Amino acid sequence: MSPLVGIVANPVSASDIRRVVANASTLQVTDRANIILRVLSALRACGVENVLMMPEKSGIRRHITRAYERAANLKEDIFPQIHHVRQDITTTVQDTLKATAAMKEAGCKVIIVLGGDGTHRAVVSQCGDIPIAGISTGTNNAFPEHREPTITGLAVGLAAMGRVPESIAFEGNKRLDIKIGDRADDIAIVDVAVVTERFVGAKAIWKPENFRELFVTFSDPEVIGMSAIAGLLEPVSRRDSHGLMVQLTPPHEAKMRLNVPFAPGIIGAIGIGDVKHMMPGVPVKLDFPAGTIALDGERELAFDQTDDVTITLVKDAFRTVNVSAIMNYASKQGLMKLN
Amino acid sequence: MSNNPFPLPKEQLLEAYTKMKTIREFEERLHVEFAKGDIPGFVHLYAGEEASGTGIMMHLEDKDRIASTHRGHGHCIAKGVEVEGMMAEIYGKVTGSCRGKGGSMHIADLSKGMMGANGILGAGAPLICGAALASKYRGDGGVGITFFGDGASNQGTVLESMNLAAVWNLPVIFVVENNGYAESTSVDYAVAVDSYIDRAAGFGIPGVTVDGTDFFAVYEAAGEIIKRAREGGGPAFLECKMVRFFGHFEGDAQTYRAKGENELPQNLPFEGHESRRYLGR
Ligand SMILES: Cc1ncc(C[n+]2csc(CCOP(=O)(O)OP(=O)(O)O)c2C)c(N)n1
Ligand SMILES: [Mg+2]
Numbered sequence A: 001m002s003p004l005v006g007i008v009a010n011p012v013s014a015s016d017i018r019r020v021v022a023n024a025s026t027l028q029v030t031d032r033a034n035i036i037l038r039v040l041s042a043l044r045a046c047g048v049e050n051v052l053m054m055p056e057k058s059g060i061r062r063h064i065t066r067a068y069e070r071a072a073n074l075k076e077d078i079f080p081q082i083h084h085v086r087q088d089i090t091t092t093v094q095d096t097l098k099a100t101a102a103m104k105e106a107g108c109k110v111i112i113v114l115g116g117d118g119t120h121r122a123v124v125s126q127c128g129d130i131p132i133a134g135i136s137t138g139t140n141n142a143f144p145e146h147r148e149p150t151i152t153g154l155a156v157g158l159a160a161m162g163r164v165p166e167s168i169a170f171e172g173n174k175r176l177d178i179k180i181g182d183r184a185d186d187i188a189i190v191d192v193a194v195v196t197e198r199f200v201g202a203k204a205i206w207k208p209e210n211f212r213e214l215f216v217t218f219s220d221p222e223v224i225g226m227s228a229i230a231g232l233l234e235p236v237s238r239r240d241s242h243g244l245m246v247q248l249t250p251p252h253e254a255k256m257r258l259n260v261p262f263a264p265g266i267i268g269a270i271g272i273g274d275v276k277h278m279m280p281g282v283p284v285k286l287d288f289p290a291g292t293i294a295l296d297g298e299r300e301l302a303f304d305q306t307d308d309v310t311i312t313l314v315k316d317a318f319r320t321v322n323v324s325a326i327m328n329y330a331s332k333q334g335l336m337k338l339n
Numbered sequence B: 001m002s003n004n005p006f007p008l009p010k011e012q013l014l015e016a017y018t019k020m021k022t023i024r025e026f027e028e029r030l031h032v033e034f035a036k037g038d039i040p041g042f043v044h045l046y047a048g049e050e051a052s053g054t055g056i057m058m059h060l061e062d063k064d065r066i067a068s069t070h071r072g073h074g075h076c077i078a079k080g081v082e083v084e085g086m087m088a089e090i091y092g093k094v095t096g097s098c099r100g101k102g103g104s105m106h107i108a109d110l111s112k113g114m115m116g117a118n119g120i121l122g123a124g125a126p127l128i129c130g131a132a133l134a135s136k137y138r139g140d141g142g143v144g145i146t147f148f149g150d151g152a153s154n155q156g157t158v159l160e161s162m163n164l165a166a167v168w169n170l171p172v173i174f175v176v177e178n179n180g181y182a183e184s185t186s187v188d189y190a191v192a193v194d195s196y197i198d199r200a201a202g203f204g205i206p207g208v209t210v211d212g213t214d215f216f217a218v219y220e221a222a223g224e225i226i227k228r229a230r231e232g233g234g235p236a237f238l239e240c241k242m243v244r245f246f247g248h249f250e251g252d253a254q255t256y257r258a259k260g261e262n263e264l265p266q267n268l269p270f271e272g273h274e275s276r277r278y279l280g281r
Helices: A029-045 A060-073 A093-105 A117-127 A149-160 A227-233 A323-333 B010-035 B050-057 B073-079 B083-090 B124-138 B156-167 B196-201 B215-230 B274-279
Strands: A004-009 A050-053 A081-084 A110-115 A132-136 A170-180 A184-188 A191-195 A211-216 A243-249 A256-263 A266-278 A291-295 A298-303 A309-321 B065-067 B144-149 B172-178 B207-211 B236-241
Touching (some): A004 A149, A029 A060, A029 A110, A029 A149, A050 A093, A060 A081, A093 A117, A110 A117, A110 A149, A117 A132, A117 A309, A132 A149, A149 A309, A149 A323, A170 A191, A170 A291, A184 A291, A211 A227, A211 A266, A227 A243, A227 A256, B010 B050, B010 B073, B010 B083, B010 B215, B050 B073, B050 B172, B050 B236, B073 B083, B124 B144, B124 B156, B124 B172, B144 B156, B156 B172, B172 B196, B172 B215, B196 B207, B207 B215
Parallel strands (some): A004 A050, A004 A110, A050 A081, A110 A132, A132 A309, B144 B172, B172 B236, B207 B236
Antiparallel strands (some): A170 A309, A191 A211, A211 A243, A243 A266, A291 A298
8 A cells, every 4th residue: 555644734833923023924824735735746756645634724725625626627647635634623733733643543654744843843742753754834943944845745755655764764853851740741842941931921932031041952053043042052963962951141141142043033132151961861950930931932831939840851752854865865876767 | 029920010910800800790791681681782792802802902001092893892891991881881871981872882982092892894994094093193102903803804994904004004903803703604614815814914914813812822912013013113913813602692592603612711811820829819
């Protein structure tokens, strides 16, 4: 049987306050659907016949249905068959969690994810061993790499069809585990930031005077968001076994101030304290009285003096599709040759 | 308050809480009274949507104008209109806010910047462009907020106003209170361009979506948007997502809704939250 590929596309990413406080972009629903159509034709070109999608009712499905109708009228046989996970639609992150779990259950070879860091984080919390391939459509996108989705689709197609050895096609990634006593247990895939606000509110974080601690799985001076702070101090690759911890202070009190693009369109002073390596498997106890923990850029968990908060870096926690390695392998081995 | 974990001081937290609680009680009482048959006309209840109106209105002064909807009681209370006058108005009494001539759908109090509930869907948007233009012309730093439902969002008047506000860079905030239904028509069916953020982007207006039942989410987002508009940053669009509690109007049998779809949250957005401990109630 031909392999099954899953697609989780979040129709509601990129709608937070950063469109107002900065000039963060809006990716229109029709564009999200067009991205999926490009991925679908790439999958089909590699021989993938069946795709399992997360259902939603924000316009993506409608747009894709129309495109399929047009393709049928024009007698173009360029798309795989689409199946939707059967589940209630809540228009919340629950949809992503449930659909991912169902894709795992259904035996998907790979799950393609459209969204920002938050959507990827939600998928990672449920996908277990199934490799994911990220396509960036959110606001804060440190995790998914930026490239034309057609290429991501091709790489996923080749990997799913078993044309590339797993050791080349997939790679391990780090994760941060957050525990608040036995009250909360959560994860982050790029960064954990501790801020002084004690309410979740509008979720995004954009006030440097309230930043206090930062933990990152990797840091790259080329990315946007909180992990950019670490990236400009000491780059840590996704493949390194360690992460980084950075103490943050209000900029006006800081010995060292760094100019950082910590959100799209916002470049501002960040106060820097100690910078340390974070070793995998060693829980770090949070030494801060009360605030909120932002996971991959969004405030999620409030805590106070009565809570024990620990953060642990986990190695090889989940797998991603290595698009660059696959496409280079495809070139060397002539995988795309038609005769 | 050094240990205040919230974005507003204790007195203001209490004020917001009181507003939301007043709205909820006002609406629940009307729900009971309407069934007795003494109230003329229709009433549309705002219960369950309190955090939206209150989270926004906490940033406003009397000089700031709002244009409300047919579901306007909550907006009135949050903007400071006297509840006795409102209730009398709903009963058509001469002691009402508009001398009993308006009823539920036309409560207004210009002294509070409340330009009126409105029986005509989408009619508030052009009005508020006028009010905002006046503020801009006078340079008084006032902003205008127009509320409309997901159904009303499709009215030409709303779309024209978005265009006008963008072209003239008016201090207008377009707030869609998306409660999933326009009478019995689901938002999924009736709104082409399924995302309000996309729609606003089509006019070059930044849009934000928040959980309209979370007071702090609304308060924080509205704060940034209103501050920006006051300082000349132009119009913005805010989508507050929520669930309509009661029927479209009182007496609606709601046969079109799925079972359990509108289960009444027992707590106000404020309750069951850390604020309870902080406020000592
Ligand atoms: C111009 C106009 N058309 C139709 C109506 C009849 N009508 C009253 S309320 C309503 C539905 C409004 O839905 P929505 O805007 O979503 O607000 P909600 O009732 O959900 O708060 C309709 C169609 C009206 N009052 N005005
Ligand atoms: Mg509605």
